[in-house]
Amino acid sequence: MPAKGNLDSRATAPAMFAGLAGLAIVANLLAGVGYIAFHDGESRAAASSRPVAGAPPAPSAATVNSLLQRRSRAVLDRDRAAFLATVDPSGQAFRAGQRTLFDNLAKVPLAVWKETLADTRPAVAADDGWTARLRLTYRLRGFDRRDLVSTEYLTFDRRPGTGWTISGDGAAHGLRDDPQIWNGGGLTVVHGRRSIVLAEDGAVAGQDSAARTAELRDIAARLDQGIGTVSGVVGDRWARRVVALVPATEQEAEELVGDVRNLGDIAALATVTGDEGGRDTGEDRVVITPTAFGRLTALGRHVVLTHELVHVAMGGARDGKTPMWLIEGLADYVGYKKAGVSTKAAGRELADLIATSGVPATLPGTKEFAGSGDRLSAAYEEAWLACRMVAERYGEDRLVRLYRTAEAEPQDAGDPRLQDHALRSVLGIGTDRFDALWRAYVRRELA
Known part of the structure; x- marks a missing residue:
């Protein structure tokens, strides 16, 4: 999930880093959560195979x-x-x-x-x-x-x-x-119960070796805790193990996740690596960007890492069919579930949008999640409230079943029948009725 709203200006204030309640928490914990699919492929550059004068005889x-x-x-x-x-x-x-x-x-x-x-x-x-x-x-x-x-x-x-x-x-x-975490400088490896963190030694600036290791152990511990939180909602139909990569710079993070750029305000992303020929044979990784993640409070780290673990558990980084509001909304729902953040604090960009333009007519689509700024942040908040509404009204089991049903639909992601059929199969209502219920819920929670 990209950075929330005007994070650049908010996150630079020291008070934002120190606060433990209200908007100060939100400004830090929402430094960014997201996912991106990445498939390893050919070299980024081409070269000539023409022999040149002076070339040694070829080895067999x-x-x-x-x-x-x-x-x-x-x-x-x-x-x-x-x-x-x-x-x-x-x-x-x-x-x-x-x-x-x-x-x-x-x-x-x-x-x-x-x-x-x-x-x-x-x-x-x-x-x-x-x-x-x-x-x-x-x-x-x-x-x-x-x-x-x-x-x-x-x-x-x-x-x-x-x-x-x-x-x-x-x-x-x-x-x-193809970029690998071990191809840079020195590497520190920290093991959790169900997690492993591979970090370049320069990833935690300004710290000695002991402090850096402690920081990485904290990440591993939070991942272990998050695995339990995620399984408590989505079930155990996933590996319940995770590999986290912590590169030294945002540029190296960009290389690890593929075509994503400008990761300065994104704290972590779920990605797929080692996928040969785009045949969905890779494995999930969580890539942590050093600067934005370093700005997070303890609560922010919990939300961000739990969000990414939902993508790992549900295959979000490789999912090209499920509606984006379900992919990101479920991740935020689980991330916020035990965070203790108020609805109005977590949904402030959407509240601002409602104040100026009214409640959106429909759930956000792919183009809203490809945007930027406050509108993008509002899209995540819309998705989160949609999934929270389903969980409150129908139960968490049916929220997860709705995701799984949409994921299994044969239509293309842009086909509205995919969403409508999943809603009718799981909740017994169509898209129009669902949108009406969601609009009323958003208005009640934020307006």
Whole structure:
């Protein structure tokens, strides 16, 4: 969920960070919650495969795969010496980066790690070696139900006395790996009961190692608590485990979630990673942006993380059919359920809209959730009140069943029959009657 209303101006006031009641709470806790679908794919840049003068003879596919097998085995065995034995000893900067990569991976509970050639033709043949496109397959033990796939590039060069080694990546040729949290600086990994937090060491600025670890443990504890809260509403038909990624900068967060930009006021997003070919084979991740999340109060962190866990539980980050008001409204409903925030405080942008334009005629659609500013914030509040109305009038079980029914409908997301059929099947009323009930509820709660 994007930032609420005029958050930029509100969130800069110190009082907003310190307050524990009323509007001060809301300004902080609504720094942003949201979701975005992301599918790993090809490199962001293209490169020529035309050989150039001075390029070394090409290694055979068998030679490259043998080198990669040794490298992959070293990662799983946590054998640092064997891993570095595959890296060109003369390239000090690249070798230092590979040391950091290995040290990061040694902290991650990997059940699978396998690098293989994705294409027997080089992506680039140049005087610095042969750069190949690779297929990385990995899985986190205890969290991922399937192997995840991403693309990376490595350069292979033949050195006197050492034979073929890995001498670089694809960056020099404009070839970029699919982003991974372990490819940056140092990595801190914190385990919860049902959560794991993977954070770049620069993600919590201005803190020593002990304070940074304490901050990450707090995130893990809140995720563990949120898993119970979410299951209490939506049931146990989900993994009830979560992987959270905490990059060091908003730019790195943008890369992890794909095409989202300007994440400065968004505290967290649910995303899908490792999805090969868009076949819905990836796994959910919660990406936490360091600056906006750092501005949240304790209550705000509870709401934001619980909201994102609903997306994980219900498949919101990969859902292209369920009406957006149900996707975001249910997430907000669960997030606010035990937060103790008053209706008028949580719905103030919608209250302002009603004061100037009256109660909206219909529930917000996709275009309202693609907007910005106060109107976007109001759309989230409209969705939240719609779901809360269903829970109060019909019960939480039927609210969840309404979501599941809409999710299973065969029509496209833009087809109004999808929503109408789900409403009639679960609540026994059509869209017109539902809109009328919702408008009356909103008027009673906020007007």
